[in-house]
Amino acid sequence: MKRPILLLTILFIIAMVFELVNVYLLNKVTTDSIYVIKIKQEISSYKQKNIVLKTEILESTSMNMIASRASDLGFVESKEVISLYSPLTVAVGK
Amino acid sequence: MYSVVVVRLFYWQVVKSSELKQMGINQSGEAIDIPAKRGDIISSDNYPFATTRVSYLLYANPKFIKNNSLKYANEISPLLNLDKEKVADLLSKDLYWVKLADNLDQNQKSAIEKLNVPGLGFQENDLRFYPEASMAAHLIGFLGRDKNGSGKGYFGLEGYYNDQLSGRAGKQYLIHDALGNPVLNDLREEKKIDGRSLVLNIDRTVQFIAEKKLKEGIEKYEAEGGSAIIMDPQSGRILAMASFPRFNPQKYYEFDYDTYRNPVIANLYEPGSTFKVLVMSAAIDLRVLKPDTKCNICSGPVTIGDYTVKTWNGKYYPDSTMAEVIQHSDNTGMVYVGKKLGLDNLTTYIKSFGIGQETQIDLEGEESSRIRDKKDWYPIDLATASFGQGISVNPMQLLTAVSSIANGGNLIKPFVVSQIITEDGKKIDIKPQITRRVISEITAKIVTQMMVNAVENGEAKWTKLDNYKVAGKTGTAQIPIQGHYDPKETIASFVGFFPADNPKVSMLVLVHKPKTSIYGAETAAPIFFSIARDLVNYYSIPPTN
Helix, strand or coil: CHHHHHHHHHHHHHHHHHHHHHHHHHHHHHHHHHHHHHHHHHHHHHHHHHHHHHHHHHHHCCHHHHHHHHHHCCCCCCCCCCCCCCCCCCCCCC | CHHHHHHHHHHHHHHCHHHHHHHHHHHHEEEEEECCCCCCEECCCCCEEEEEEEEEEEEECHHHHHHHHHHHHHHHHHHHCCCHHHHHHHHCCCCCCEEEEEEECHHHHHHHHHCCCCCEEEEEEEEEECCCCCCCHHHHCEEEECCCCCEEEECHHHHHCHHHHHCECEEEEEEECCCCCEECCCCCEECCECCCEEEECCCHHHHHHHHHHHHHHHHHCCCCEEEEEEECCCCCEEEEEEEECCCCHHHHHHCCHHHHCCHHHHCCECCHHHHHHHHHHHHHHCCCCCCCCECCCCCCCEEECCEEECCCCCCCCCCCEHHHHHHHCCHHHHHHHHHHHCHHHHHHHHHHCCCCCCCCCCCECCCCCCCCCHHHCCHHHHHHHHCCCCCCECHHHHHHHHHHHHCCCEEECCECEEEEECCCCCEEECCCCEEEECCCHHHHHHHHHHHHHHHHHCCCHHHCCCCCCCEEEEEEEEEEECCEEEEEEEEEEEEEEECCCCCCEEEEEEEECCCCCCCHHHCHHHHHHHHHHHHHHHCCCCCCC
């Protein structure tokens, strides 16, 4: 008689432990899910920003934009091709 | 009785199960398209000529806005660049959904969201974006709509590679309950396949140089338009392709249909004197002539039947050598070459050079004329074809043919796309293709030297590039109009390659109906050498002289 009661008690304790672990894990999943959703929202927001920035970069680095900016900064087109046929001395020792 | 029930159940639950399931899906299920992202078109220096960006459609539920339509219209309309009356009218409609604006960018969306107007919503769409605007427009083409309203590429690369760029839309299957709420029962999905991206041989800097110089030249010579093609003659890679007038692929609908056609591959013209180098190559290759063979009919105009062939400038050079015939661009000398060659050989070599056949370049819209049957040729046709009149080419055909002289005698297939990137990142290289050998290496060297001599001593010598050996030929082709040639309007051209000993670049420049001068030497040649001057710097090509 004592043995079955002992067995039942042990089983009950194991079941309670499992239930407590289950509650703990469910709680953790719930809080982690909130965290995961926030991260996903951040990722989505960064993806949107990346798309916007990518578009802005493309527009800023177009050849027409670069040429226009270069002209504003005073760069002019070279009209000549200068060829050096022999080495030029750039520095001499004492 | 029991067995009858079992049989009947078996019939409805097993035999008829598929049919009944489908009826259920049809009644309460739907398939939603998951659009595939269109592939990019990228230059050789890794800049996208065509890509996709997110755009937003702004819609409103007028039922939420009710009596405040004018107030909200005042707030929204400046951000949309729309009349406030028009916006107010839309917000007053007795509907649950109205479209207010399309193709809004992220900044506009954020600005509208900050207004906190009730009843507004955004629908995200993919918008084809061309960051370089009109640059290489004819080459790229544009993304339009087909009759079903789906995106479809037209002209250029967007048209030719439309299937590869489009990918395949996916499908998400959903089942709804009686109230229309989705039921997480059927999670079937056909995965979308994003479009493939194209990497081009086109170098953005070279394209920019070509377009800039061509545009300046067209304005300077008061021409109706023009084209420039730059190619690697060894491989057939197209490095740049420019034409004016052009269109903006982002707003293609604002331009005439005729502007979409790429003149480089779609417009046929009589090439004029640039064609002489091909005819001369044929004669040299067949050894019916040598560079120092003297022309014995070059002392004056040549009569053929009822026609008289004259030189372009009224000057005649008795006993000209073949090199001098090319140097002086002498029509009577070319009549001599044509007679020596004969019709059979001429037509054989013309076809071998690819004239009368499409180059099969990977662009949509190529057109080609056909070489007439020999029985339809008259003696005058042989004469005029020898100096490039009475025969039609598209500019790409001519440049490809001349490039075979540059590369030692092989006709190569021109191509724009160098690599295709699949949806899973795999790269497929497109290799150069040699179509056939047209002339021998020796012939190619001889004709190259003739073309160098033409640049050094011919009519365009005033504009040539110092310190570089450039092989080239001018062309001034009259335009046939209703059976005769207009003497005042021409297509001026210059074709060539450099450095002559080991060509890195071959190029053709065409100027359509220039007004300041009708001659190629005075219009197309200066543009050619202006571009060449920048290219030798860009490619760091050392001087050859």
